[in-house]
Amino acid sequence: MATEWLDIPAGDDSRWRHFLHEVPAVPFSWDERFLTVMHRVFRYHPRRLLLLENNQPRAGGVFFVRRRLGKEFSTVPFFAFYLPVIATAPSVYHRMNDVAQFLEHVEHQFHMAECVSMPGTPLCLPYVWRGWEIQVQASGLLPIGDPEETLQAMDSEERRLIRKARKMESLTVIPSTPAAAFYDLLQGVYGRHDKKPPLSRRQFERFITALKETELGVVPGIEANGMLQAATVVIPYGNTVYGLMLARRLDTTGSLAALKLIWHVMTTYSAAGLEWYDLGGMEIPSIAQFKLKLGALPRVVYRCRFIRNRQARMLRNLASLKNKTLRNLW
Incomplete structure (x- = not known):
């Protein structure tokens, strides 16, 4: 041979x-x-x-x-x-x-x-x-073939908060988040843990721009009163949408906006025929607990x-x- x-x-x-x-x-x-x-x-x-x-x-x-x-x-x-x-x-x-x-x-x-x-x-x-x-x-994989079924399998508190967020008309979805505003949210999230974002502002903006230009990634967000509350980077590929990162404002509105954004990703890509929402790694206990409460299955x-x-x-x-x-x- x-x-x-x-x-x-x-x-x-x-x-x-x-x-x-x-x-x-x-x-x-x-x-x-x-x-x-x-x-x-x-x-x-x-x-x-x-x-x-x-x-x-x-x-x-x-x-x-x-x-x-x-x-x-x-x-x-x-x-x-x-x-x-x-x-x-x-x-x-x-x-x-x-x-x-x-x-x-x-x-x-x-x-x-x-x-x-x-x-x-x-x-x-x-x-x-x-x-x-x-x-x-x-990795935590969230089944999204039937979002309502996944919602029923979530932790009761997360389920209640998602239902509350869905009803908040003040939280509006934007299809494409400006990279600069997204980075401001990232700085707040990482700063709370005395860390820096994984990329410099310039790198991050170039990364987001390249994902959009190649049409590989999508960067939806949630606004309230003209202010960005939460944003995420996702890559839909095959039967899975991959969540590269998510950032939010560090208050109650930001938390609800993040949950509404997660629900938006679930329903959008479920309607497109995708079956899984990959939430990424589960090595940090607090992050793993959050993903498990959403119903993610560890793989x-x-x-x-x-x-x-x-x-x-x-x-x-x-x-x-x-x-x-x-x-x-x-």
């Missing part, structure tokens, strides 16, 4: 399209528009690696690369959610072996590499075989990391310390 490795640069490519047709579901982080945004705003260099056998795709993955000290490091961008390696074989046995073979190739490409599995994916075993570091995390996610040597580990540890201030606080 002839095995071939392809390193496919960003841009349209028939071999990559063929691979995607063989995969049942891919994350938005693989979308060409997301690759464009990450390169334009954050200077990542996306690489798409593909394993072929007899000219047929067997496994593939996307890696966001930066160079440090003359070496290449692949990390998962803050807003990427999931960055898996996906195999196409019909049997679990062959998929796991193909992923393990793929990971061995990745280890020769980078001094450090990270992958994050899709929620509920059982393909953690190949990373164990290869000796990668594995961190068990969780296991594996963050897997390969580090070749001591130097790469030191750079990663420094990055980890910095990223502790970049958590999504909604």
Whole structure:
């Protein structure tokens, strides 16, 4: 059997399209528009690696690369959610072996590499075989196929507050939130925890602008009396709408506006045929409790990391310390 490795640069490519047709579901982080945004705003260099056998795709993955000290490091961008390696074989046995073979190739490409599995994916075993570091995390997925049914499954207090917020005519939905006003809300939310937002104002405004221009992301908000009360960034993709972040004013009106905004996202994308609202990570207890009260279902996610040597580990540890201030606080 002839095995071939392809390193496919960003841009349209028939071999990559063929691979995607063989995969049942891919994350938005693989979308060409997301690759464009990450390169334009954050200077990542996306690489798409593909394993072929007899000219047929067997496994593939996307890696966001930066160079440090003359070496290449692949990390998962803050807003990427999931960055898996996906195999196409019909049997679990062959998929796991193909992923393990793929990971061995990745280890020769980078001094450090990270992958994050899709929620509920059982393909953690190949990373164990290869000796990668594995961190068990969780994402909260809210079913939105029937929003009223989801509402009934919520905590009674959250259900009462959402019903109250829905009736407040003073809270009006705006389809596209100005980035500057959104950032002001973010500063308030993070400042309450003595933290800074994950991006500078300039980065954030460029990020929001790029998401809108590529038509990958949507940035709805809630206003009251001409003042922004809450805003969110969502990416509808496949059968899921992904909530990248949400910010609100730190008062009662802001809290109700945030709940009305969540309900707006649920009903809007349920009507469009989507089935899930991915609320993101659940590592911070208070945030996890809020998402659980909304009825989110915890799904296991594996963050897997390969580090070749001591130097790469030191750079990663420094990055980890910095990223502790970049958590999504909604």
